[in-house]
Amino acid sequence: MIWLTWRQHRQQALAGAIGLGLLALVLFVTHVGMAGTFNSTGLASCLSNPGRDCGALAETFDQHYRGLQFLAALFLVIPLLVGLFWGAPFVARELEQGTYRLVWTQSVTRRRWFSTKFAAVAGAALLGATAYAALVTWWTQMFVRIHASRFNPGFFDIRGMVPVAYILFALALGVLIGTLVRRTLPAMGLTLAAFVGVRVLVNIFARPHYMAAKITSFPVVPKGGGILVGGPDLANGWILNQVTVDRFGHLAYSGGGISFSPMLTSHCSGLIPPPPALPTPAQLSQCISHLGLRTVTTYQPAGRFWAFQGIESTIYVALAAALFLTAGWFVRRRIA
Amino acid sequence: MNTPIETTGLSKRYGRNWALRDCSLSVPAGKIAALVGPNGAGKTTLLHLAVGLLDPTAGEIRTLGESPRENAQVLARIGFVAQDVPLYSGFKVKEMLELGRHLNPTWDQELALDRVRRHDIDLDQRAGTLSGGQRAQVALTLAIGKRPELLLLDEPLASLDPLARREFLGSLMEAASESEITVLLSSHLVTDMERVCDYLIVLSSARVQVLGGVEELLATHRVLTGPRTDRDHVPGWEVISSSHTERQSTLFVRGAAHILDPAWTAHEVTLEDLVLAYLAQPTASALPGPLGSTRRDRMEAPA
Numbered sequence: 001m002i003w004l005t006w007r008q009h010r011q012q013a014l015a016g017a018i019g020l021g022l023l024a025l026v027l028f029v030t031h032v033g034m035a036g037t038f039n040s041t042g043l044a045s046c047l048s049n050p051g052r053d054c055g056a057l058a059e060t061f062d063q064h065y066r067g068l069q070f071l072a073a074l075f076l077v078i079p080l081l082v083g084l085f086w087g088a089p090f091v092a093r094e095l096e097q098g099t100y101r102l103v104w105t106q107s108v109t110r111r112r113w114f115s116t117k118f119a120a121v122a123g124a125a126l127l128g129a130t131a132y133a134a135l136v137t138w139w140t141q142m143f144v145r146i147h148a149s150r151f152n153p154g155f156f157d158i159r160g161m162v163p164v165a166y167i168l169f170a171l172a173l174g175v176l177i178g179t180l181v182r183r184t185l186p187a188m189g190l191t192l193a194a195f196v197g198v199r200v201l202v203n204i205f206a207r208p209h210y211m212a213a214k215i216t217s218f219p220v221v222p223k224g225g226g227i228l229v230g231g232p233d234l235a236n237g238w239i240l241n242q243v244t245v246d247r248f249g250h251l252a253y254s255g256g257g258i259s260f261s262p263m264l265t266s267h268c269s270g271l272i273p274p275p276p277a278l279p280t281p282a283q284l285s286q287c288i289s290h291l292g293l294r295t296v297t298t299y300q301p302a303g304r305f306w307a308f309q310g311i312e313s314t315i316y317v318a319l320a321a322a323l324f325l326t327a328g329w330f331v332r333r334r335i336a
Numbered sequence: 337m338n339t340p341i342e343t344t345g346l347s348k349r350y351g352r353n354w355a356l357r358d359c360s361l362s363v364p365a366g367k368i369a370a371l372v373g374p375n376g377a378g379k380t381t382l383l384h385l386a387v388g389l390l391d392p393t394a395g396e397i398r399t400l401g402e403s404p405r406e407n408a409q410v411l412a413r414i415g416f417v418a419q420d421v422p423l424y425s426g427f428k429v430k431e432m433l434e435l436g437r438h439l440n441p442t443w444d445q446e447l448a449l450d451r452v453r454r455h456d457i458d459l460d461q462r463a464g465t466l467s468g469g470q471r472a473q474v475a476l477t478l479a480i481g482k483r484p485e486l487l488l489l490d491e492p493l494a495s496l497d498p499l500a501r502r503e504f505l506g507s508l509m510e511a512a513s514e515s516e517i518t519v520l521l522s523s524h525l526v527t528d529m530e531r532v533c534d535y536l537i538v539l540s541s542a543r544v545q546v547l548g549g550v551e552e553l554l555a556t557h558r559v560l561t562g563p564r565t566d567r568d569h570v571p572g573w574e575v576i577s578s579s580h581t582e583r584q585s586t587l588f589v590r591g592a593a594h595i596l597d598p599a600w601t602a603h604e605v606t607l608e609d610l611v612l613a614y615l616a617q618p619t620a621s622a623l624p625g626p627l628g629s630t631r632r633d634r635m636e637a638p639a
Contacts (some may be wrong), residue, residue, distance in 0.1 A: 007431060008424070097425075101418035102475075104386050106439035107482065208592040232481040333391075 001108055001116040009121055012086055014240045016128050023132065030068055038142050039060060047145050049080070058146045075136050075158040079166035080170040082125055082196050088187040089173015090121065091331060095182040114331045116322060129167040136163065150305050151238030153203055164297060165316035170195050173324035179327045179335065202315065208240050210311040213298045220244060220257050220293040236302035247292025256295050267291055292301040337469030340518040345395035348381050355381040356504055358395070363520055364536060367427045367510055367549075370529040371522035373539035374612055376559045378537055380419055381412035382539065383490045386520075387416045392483040400486055412442060413605040415479030415517075421471045425464025429573055432463055432474055433481070440482045448481035455507075473507070480511050487512070489521035501525075505532050530607040536613055545613040546614050546622045550607060552621065557610050560587040560600040570595065577613050588613040589624055 007014075038044050043061055046054040058091035091114075094100040137159040144155050148236055156162070173327050178187040244253040265272050272279040279287070300308065341363040348356040352595055356378040363369045371379050385397050386392040388404030388411065397403065403412040409636045429452060437443045452459065453475045454551070457466070466474065470493055479487055489508075493501045509532055512519050520537075523529055529536075536553060538546035546553065561571065565585050572593025579586050587600075595602055606612075614620055 001438065005425070007434075025391055037369060098418065098420060098422040099424055101384075101389060101416075102422045102478070103435075103439070104389065104419070104425075105414070105416040106436070107412035107441055108439045109410075109411075 001112060002120065005117045005120040010174050020132060024135055026098045027135055030141055034142055038062060060177055061146060068227060072154055072158065073194050077168045078132065079163060080192060082167050083170030083174035083191045083195055084188045086121055086125065086180055087144060088191050090175045090178055090183045091327065092178030092182055092187045093185045095335065096184055110332050114328050118175065122168060125167050127222065128165065129164040133161065133163040148235040150236050150302065151300065154170045162309055162311045165313035168320040171317040172320040176323045176327040177183055179330045207308070207312060210308055211300065211302055211304060213240055214298065215293045215298050217296045220288050220295055222281050222288065234297065234299055238300040240300065241298040244293055252293055255286070256297065341399055341520065343395065343397045346392055346397050347394040348385060348390060349393045352519065354542045359544050361484060361537060361544050361547050366516060367535040368519045368533050369535035369537060370533035371520055371537045371539065372524060372526055372529065374517050375616065376526060377539040378491055378542045379539055382486050383522060387488055393453055398587050410524045412440060412482065413485045415484035415487045417475045417479050417489045417492055421475040424461040425462065427463050427464060428460050429457055430459040430475055432478060435480045436478045441629065442568060443481055444483050447479050451477045468495040469504065472496060472504055476508065483515065485517055487517050489519070491522055493523055493525055501528055509533070526608045526611045534604060538605065538611055540615055540618055543625065548622065548624060553610060554605060554607065556592055557590050557605045558603055558608045559603040559609065560589055561603065562600040570597070571599070577617050
C-alpha cells in the first residue's frame with residue numbers, strides 16, 4: 001500500500017515540495033530587504049519603546065512594501081490548493097477512471113486502502129503545512145509589530161497553527177466531496193465553494209465567541225484635529241465593538257471616542273461657541289466631562305491569541321477528522 | 337473445496353430498476369463458465385456482487401464460501417478483470433505488476449513476468465499506450481498473478497479484434513488448465529465461448545434463464561424439422577420455440593426422450609442456437625431440476 005501511495009502521489013508531493021521551496025526562497029529574499037529597512041529607518045527601535053508614536057515611520061515602511069501584500073492573499077489560498085489538488089482527486093479520480101474496480105479487488109481491504117493512503121497524504125500535508133506556517137509566521141512578524149494587530153484576520157489566519165489545521169480540513173473536505181461527487185472537476189469546484197463558505201462563516205460567527213469578550217470603559221479625552229478618543233491602548237487585542245455613551249448610558253456615537261460635530265455643540269450650549277467658531281481644547285474637555293462621555297469597548301485581549309489559535313485549530317482538525325471518517329465510511333459501504 | 341460461486345435469491349436494484357432479480361445459481365468448481373446475455377441483462381452486476389464491489393439489495397451471494405462484502409479477505413483468492421480493463425494509464429507495465437506484488441500476499445512475480453514477456457509486452461511501456469489486446473493481457477496477468485482460486489472476467493473480449501480474442505482465450509485456457517482454477521467470464525459473444533466454456537449461465541432481463549453444463553445442455557436440446565404442423569407438441573419434449581413456413585415447421589425443443597414420430601428429423605444444436613433460442617423466448621428457461629419443467633411449473637408446484 002505504501003508503495004502504491006507513493007507511486008500515485010509522488011507527482012503531487014513533488015509539486016508541493018517545489019511550491020514550498022519557491023515560497024521559502026521568495027520569503028527569505030524579501031525578508032532580507034524588509035529587515036534592512038525595518039532596522040535602518042529606526043522603526044525597529046521605535047517600536048521597542050512603548051508609547052512612542054511610530055506612525056510616520058510605519059507608514060513609510062508599509063508603503064514601501066505594499067507590493068508584497070499580494071503574498072498575504074496567496075497565504076490564505078494555499079490551504080485551498082491542497083484541498084483542490086490533493087483532496088478532490090483522491091477518490092474521485094479512481095471512480096472517474098474506473099480504476100477503483102482494479103484497486104479495490106486486490107487483496108487489500110478498502111478500509112486499509114483508504115486509511116493508508118489518507119494517512120500518507122495527510123502526513124505529507126501536515127509536514128508541508130507546518131513548514132509553511134512557520135515560514136509565514138516568521139515573515140509577517142514585522143507587519144504584525146507595525147500594525148499591532150495579531151488578531152486581524154489578515155494575520156491571524158496565516159500565522160501560528162491555524163494554517164496547519166486549515167490544510168488538514170481542506171484535504172479531508174476535498175476527499176469527501178470527491179467521494180460523493182465521483183468526478184474530479186466538479187469536486188474541485190464544490191470543494192472551493194465549501195472551503196470558502198466554512199472559513200467565512202467561522203470567521204464571522206464563531207471566532208468572536210470562542211471566549212467571553214471583555215468589556216472596558218474609559219472616559220473620552222480630546223485629541224488634536226477635533227477627534228476625541230477614548231480608552232486605553234488595546235494594542236494587539238481584538239476589538240469587537242466600540243461605542244461612546246453619555247453618563248446616562250445613552251449612545252452618543254457608534255464608535256470609539258466621538259467626532260466633533262454640531263451635535264456636540266447643541267448638547268454643550270454655553271460651553272462651546274456656536275459654529276463656525278472652533279472650540280479650544282479646554283472648552284472641549286469641559287463639554288466632555290459635562291456630558292460624561294465614555295467609550296465602551298468589547299474586546300478580546302491580546303493575551304488570548306494562542307488560546308484562540310488553539311480553539312480554532314481544534315475546530316478545524318475535528319471537522320477534518322469527521323470528514324475523513326465520513327469519506328471512509330462511504331468508500332467502505334456506499335460506493336460501488 | 338467451497339463452491340466457487342453460489343447465490344440464493346440474489347437481487348440488486350438501482351433506484352426503481354432491478355439489475356438482478358431473485359437469482360439463484362451456482363458455478364461448480366473447476367469449470368470454465370460463460371455468463372452470457374444481452375447488454376443490460378445483469379452480467380456486470382452479478383460479477384460485481386461476486387467480488388464485493390456491490391452490496392446485494394436482497395438475497396445472498398457466497399464467493400468461495402464467503403460473503404465478499406462481509407469478509408474482504410476472500411478477495412485474495414479471487415482474480416477479477418473488470419469491464420474495459422481499467423489500468424492506471426500513467427503506470428508502466430512493470431509498475432502495474434509491482435502494484436500486484438505489493439497488494440497481494442500470494443503474488444507470483446515469476447509467473448507474471450513470464451506471461452508479460454511471452455506476449456511481447458514491453459515492461460517499460462505506459463499502460464495508457466498499450467493496444468487493446470496488450471491491455472487485456474496485462475489485466476489478465478494481474479488477476480492470474482494473485483494465484484487465485486476463482487477468476488472473474490467481465491467482457492474481456494469486447495474490445496479485442498478476432499485474432500486477439502482467440503489469443504486471449506487461448507492463454508486463458510492455458511492458465512486455467514495449469515492451475516485448476518474456476519473461471520467465470522461474461523460476454524455477449526456466444527460463438528467465442530463455445531470453444532472454451534464447459535458451463536453456461538444465460539442472464540436475460542435481470543433473471544437466470546439457462547444454467548447448466550454445456551455438454552448436458554447440448555445433449556438435451558434438439559432442433560426438429562418436419563412437414564408443416566399446427567401442433568406445437570412433441571411427447572416427452574418441451575417446445576421452447578417454433579417457427580413455421582408454408583411447408584415446414586421447425587421446433588426448438590428440450591428433453592431426453594426418443595423421438596417416435598418419424599415425421600420429425602432431429603438436429604443437434606450449437607451453443608449459439610441454444611442461447612439465441614432462449615433469449616428469443618424470455619418466458620422459457622432451462623434450470624437444474626426435473627427435465628421439462630419450466631420455471632413457472634416449479635414455482636406453482638407444492639413444496
